[in-house]
Structures are given as structure tokens and as C-alpha cells.
Amino acid sequence: MLSIICLSYYSGTRISVVFQKLSAILNEHAIPFEFIVIDDGSTDNSYELALKLADENRNVKAYQLSRNYTSHYSIFAGLSVCTGGCAMSVPDDEQQPYEIIVEMYRLWQSGQKVIIPYRLKRNDGFFNNLFANSYYQIINALSDVKFPPGGADSMFIDREVIDIINTRIHAINTSLITEILRLGFSPYYFPFERTKSLNTKSRWTLKKKIRLFKDTFFSCSTWPIKMITRMGLVFALVAFGLIVFYAYLALFGNPQFWGERLPGWTSTVIILSFFSGLNLFSLGIIAEYIWRIYEEVKNRPGYIVKKGPHNP
Helix, strand or coil, X not given: CEEEEEEXXXXXXXXXXXXXXXXXXXXXXXXXXXXXXXXXXXXXXXHHHHHHHHHHCCCEEEEEECCCCCHHHHHHHHHHHCCCCEEEEEECXXXXXXXXXXXXXXXXXXXXXXXXXXXXXXXXXXXXXXXXXXHHXXXXXXCCCCXXXXXXXXXXXXXXXXXXXXXXXXXXXXXXXXXXXXXXXXXXXXXXXXXXXXXXXXXXCHHHHHXXXXXXXXXXXXXXXXXXXXXXXXXXXXXXXXXXXXXXXXXCCCCCECCXXXXXXXXXXXXXXXXXXXXHHHHHHHHHHHHHHHHHHHCCCCCCECCXXXXX
């Protein structure tokens, strides 16, 4: 059985539209499935509509998170309650063609445990494209995970991978796609053409994008810490060279340096200012890691699924 995790946030009637279209395609190809709606803390009637859909269809279940955690944590929540032999998340915007789910299901039947669908091209506007492309290029260059061209935010995974995610991965300050890519399992990258976007306002704000970048970067990259070590070594050598240089000038050099008399405090102020800024920058990077360690030690849940008809 395939578990379809529908990510809902102020979705309204789009939930039933997604379900009807998916049902038509999957039933046509005789693919058994369950449809799990994860409402990400919507304050409209989205959750009530999902419950109504569940009352009318035996293979539909609806859950609601205690607040808005963003879609990446909604997928974690969906995996924690799904029962299928494989699972895939789908947004409610219908931008991903549902026909590819059938193709990925056949790949899973042939033995693929991790399938990563990715868009062949992005048409989200200049600034969104620039932000997304820069994000994936930085992550690919400076971390231990490698995204496909143009990036990816969805996945089709086997029950073995689902169980590892549910039992071994702490869903906090991270994203599911990076955790899956780090697990290995020789992911199969599946390209597709995105369908036309719906005329709906995106709720994926700049603040959420920045948080995702920080969580992804610091959870899968040790480059900043290594950079601090390397900078410390380089500047230690530079400082040693300056010591030797100024000692030579003091003992053997001409007090007229390059034709101008330099006050004794000039070099001191410049060096102190530079290294003070470097220290604050380094402490900021270290603080990002320590803050995440602090959050892990507290062992707080990355999401909370509220009690309801399907989560008593």
C-alpha cells in the first residue's frame, strides 16, 4: 500500500480536489493507497473539511498539528502515522503531476527504496529562482549532501527508510529531504515537468526560507567550524609575521617607514579592530551550533499531532 501524505495549510476545498484526482489515477492503475491529510495548524475550516472527507472515504485519515510547524515538519508527522509499505508527500497546489506517482511506484516495486523527484526547470520569478538556485548551490558545495539539479523537496521512500526516520531521526532544526539524502540507499533521481501553478498566494515566507536554509546548512555541514579553524591558523601565521616584521623595524629599521612616520597606536588599533570583528563572527557561528545542541538536549518534539478522531 502507498501512503500519500497531503500537506494542508489553509487548503480548504483543495484537499478534496487533490484526493479525487489522485483516486482516479491510482485506482486506474490498481494501486492501493491511503490518503493522510496533515493540517499544519490552519485556523480556517481546512481540518473540518478533511475530517468530512475522511468520514466519506475509508482510506482517508486527517490529523492536525498543534500549531504551524511548516511543511517540512508536516512530512515528519505524516510518516509517523502512515501504515503503507511506501510513502510520498504531495502539496495541495497540484504543481506536481500525479502521473509520476505511478511511475515512481513501479520503480519502488522494482527495488528502489529512495526516489527523489525534481523539477527540470524553475519558473518562479527572477528573485525566487535566484534564491532557490543559490540555496542549493551553497548546500551542495559546503555540506555532505548533494541535491539534484534545481533542488528537491519531495521524496518517495520505502517502509525501511520510513522506520529509520521515525525511530532514529530527531525531527528538530532539520528537514526530511536532507536527512534522507544523508541516509544513502542510492537514491534514484526522477526528473519531471511541473504543471501550471495555481493562482494561490504562497505562504512560504522569506522568514521561513531563511530558517530552512540555516537549519539545512548547520545540520548537514561542518564547513563553518572548519573555516574558523583554518582562518585561525592563517591569521596566527600572519600575526607571527607581523611580530617579526615590527620587531625588525624597532631594532634595525628606519623610523621613517615608506616616507611617513607612523604613530605607534595605528597598527595596534587596526589589528585589534580586525581580530575583534573576526572573534565576534566566529562566536556567532559557534553559537549557531551550540544553540542546536541545546535544543537537542532539551529533547523537545519537532512537531505535535493534536488528539482527534484518528489520533485518540
